[in-house]
Amino acid sequence: MAEILTSAQMRAAEQAAMASGVVTGLELMERAGQGVVTAVLDAWPDLAHSAYKAVVLCGPGNNGGDGFVIARLLKQRGWEVEVFLYGTPEKLPPDARANYEKWHGLGEVAGFADLCVGQIENCDLVIDALFGTGLTRPIPAEMAALAQGLAHTNLAARRVAVDLPSGLCSDSGRILGDNPSAVFPSDLTVSFHTLKLGHVLGQGPQICGQVAVADIGLNSVDDTSQHGATVTLYDGPPGSVLAKQSIGHKYSHGHALILTGPSGKTGAARLAARAALRVGAGLVTLGTPHEAVTEVVAQITALMLTEIDTPDLLTRVLSDPRLNALCFGPGFGVARAGAFLPAVLASGRATVLDADALTALARSDSGFAGLHENCVLTPHAGEFKRLFPDLAARLAEPPLTGPAYSKVDATRSAAQRAGCTVLFKGPETVIASPDGQCSISAAVYERAAPWLATAGAGDVLAGLIAGLMARGFPPHQAAATAAWLHVETARCFGPGLIAEDLSDTLPKVLRGLGL
Template identity: 60%
Template sequence: MTQVLTASQMRAVEKAAIDSGQVTGLALMERAGRGVVDAIFDEWPDLAKTSFRAVVLCGPGNNGGDGFVVARLLKQRGWQVDVFLFGDPDRLPADARQNYANWQNLGTTQAWNDKAIKERLDASDHDLVVDALFGTGLTRAMPDDTTQTLHAILPRVLNVHPSERPKYVAVDIPSGLCSDSGRNLGGAWPADLTVSFHCAKVGHVLAPQGPPQGGAPWCGRVVVHDIGLDPRPVKGAARICAPLTSALAKAPTGHKYSHGHALILSGPSAKTGAARLAARGALRIGAGLVTLGCPNEALAESAAHMTAIMLAQIGDTGALDAVLKDERINALCLGPGFGIERACAYVPPILSSGRATVLDADALSALSQRPALMAGLHEHTVLTPHAGEFARLFPDIAERLQGAVSKGPAYSKVDATRDAAKRARCVVLFKGPATVIAAPDGHCAINPANTQHAAPWLATAGAGDVLAGFVTGLLARGFAPMQAAQTAVWLHTACARAFGPGLIAEDLPELLPQVLRDIGA
């Protein structure tokens, strides 16, 4: 899996490389600037065919140094380049100051001046804007004069047809965003393309519920350029979700019982649909057997919809205890369409069984209404809350996550999910446009929702029930909770992307065979 880094983790990787003598800071800056130019021409090949006009906005740190490299390289290709510096050139860091001097041999740098910049940024007068102002190191809102200038541009940009407006490129991350959380510290403006280095940053992949909670819509397409740093994993870094492909394939010598038996508990009559979706998902993802446990009055209703999924009459906790005497049942799912009051009664015996368990929907509401039930959670449990359920389960954590932010590093969805998992002592799968999964030991995976990975069609009734079934089926197959959760989330998204517009929850399990074939499982 690909790791994503915080600003401090990235600085540590760079420092280790420089301190070891492997590379100089100046060389890293040159590689970064060249990476930006290469990414621009890869994204818009027509810009490489002839000379155009660019405006490069440089800041007072190393991000500005990258900008001077970009300006020099474009100038050497015959471009007309206007460079503006926010700050004093004499106070630039050493490497950035050297690249400022290198640029000065080719062109001039204009001091930050709102009026002059606005004149240069006339939509009909240039083809490219490069934001090299503040990058990943920003820990506060942008200064008022930079914010006022950039936001004066936006109405003009938004009112111009995309084919006519200039391309906006951010170096590392759009200025104003916190790279550790994707949250807008103040003054952020959107980019068409963001070019980062070595690894994506956490802020690139955390999508918002709506600005300013996250960074993905601000970043446009995110490209990561290799600048030759140590590729080994960074301790404590979050990772991008990926399927455990090797474990998804079924052994040729196996049989149904060797792939586990999942029990999905259903709600009463007229409320069985959610559990049926979960059961279908568990069976499609490879559980050897799946049983739907229903109250007596719901048996006929469920039987009319299912063939390969077995039925068991479970109308009370006594019946549940009897069914659980079958030790071949090794994974449980409680919550979809179940009813909160009933869930309050069923959670204790489910958890005390010690089996791998997914608690979703009404089971999560039961935990939030009766916090004492949280004491029964164990390491084989997976909680799957959406934002509202998360806020009810962990109100103090959610309040911190949703609070106003004015400085960085800002508290992120990664931080919140890790804190929740540690408190609950089990895996927490925090759903949303970007889904974050964390284990009590701090291991964390992110399923991003930026432009390359978005699956907006999952915003449909029942999609979460199918996901709960996917996780349950993988637990039945013997996946560890963290592995089951992140593999299920990845496959869930892949199914949605394979279908596209018009998706409904029933489609998701039916897309799994094709998705599994495509990844060689």
């Protein structure tokens, strides 16, 4: 698992490294420029074998200094390079000014006002070194006009962003301002040291193209904690975490109870139950109303079944201490979920609240009062809006300044308010807990899994979480691991995926982890 940083945390890491005397600002800038050139040639090896033409757009800060280094390194490889500076040399920071002077010995620097779309149309590579992670306001109008012009041009040039496409908020992945065209989309974005939140959140994955991370020699980010708790980019569990003990019996691995809807609506819970069993829960029982027993019995084999028609019957079933995890909501019906909700929460069991249970919770007079630390809420965007309307409203507001309010901010606030773990679904699924722990399971870039946009996929995710909690996983770990397995299983199966395929493909994914 890798840490993913905010712009403030990245600055802290750089400042700590420079303060320690391990590296100077000029050395960091040189490494960053070399990292971009290396990433470009790795992405497009054909560019290494001849001289081409590049246009480098340099901004008024240290990102612009990186651009001057890139221009010099390309020039030294025999490239024809044109450099445009937004701002004046006299106002550049010291390190950026030093690299401006180094470049000035090799070539001219034109003003940004001299740049037009036609000059970029005729080049092979465009380097966006305008603002990077330091942007706190919408890009200037003349830049927005250029970006819009490029967006409507059949541009042959390959576009590269230094750290982050200009116009994009580093902490939220949102375009700053109310003009959706005020951003420079890239084919390749080269980040330094680690990914930033903006690379995986919001519009980041669509605007960044592909992302490479260049090592610039920052060995520690210990000093970043003063700028807020870091976020983990969850890249999968070690196989040993998911392995079952070699001794024991089925009850050693937990017993999950999945509550089903009425007749004709039991499919969602059956999907969840099968996923819970596949992920390693020792037993899984479907709690089914009398009217749906025949329907469910005809569809299951390894799953067990018990009749639960009323909240009182649920309480009686849960008197068995071996039932240690509960999944509540898929296909259940909102009105029924409202009636069962108090009994579910009173049990104190590790509980996944999904689908109709979330809507019932949003409508409940008691609100979040009955939730406990062993609950996991799994809202998609619409359910999140019902549960946390003020947080959703903040996310919907145009981000006029940076750092902009992000999905990470919203999910962390939701977890603190609810007093339990919240998994906010989406291509960039964010998992947060009341103690500030936060993880992102990102199905973006090479991990994109568009086939998950299919009916029932969310029910499978709820079952995976319940199955892992039955096995004893803490709520946050269960949610993050389940979200990762969910994506990996969809990627393993590929196009044509339907929800039933997820559980059946899971064993192949688990074997790939060495189990």
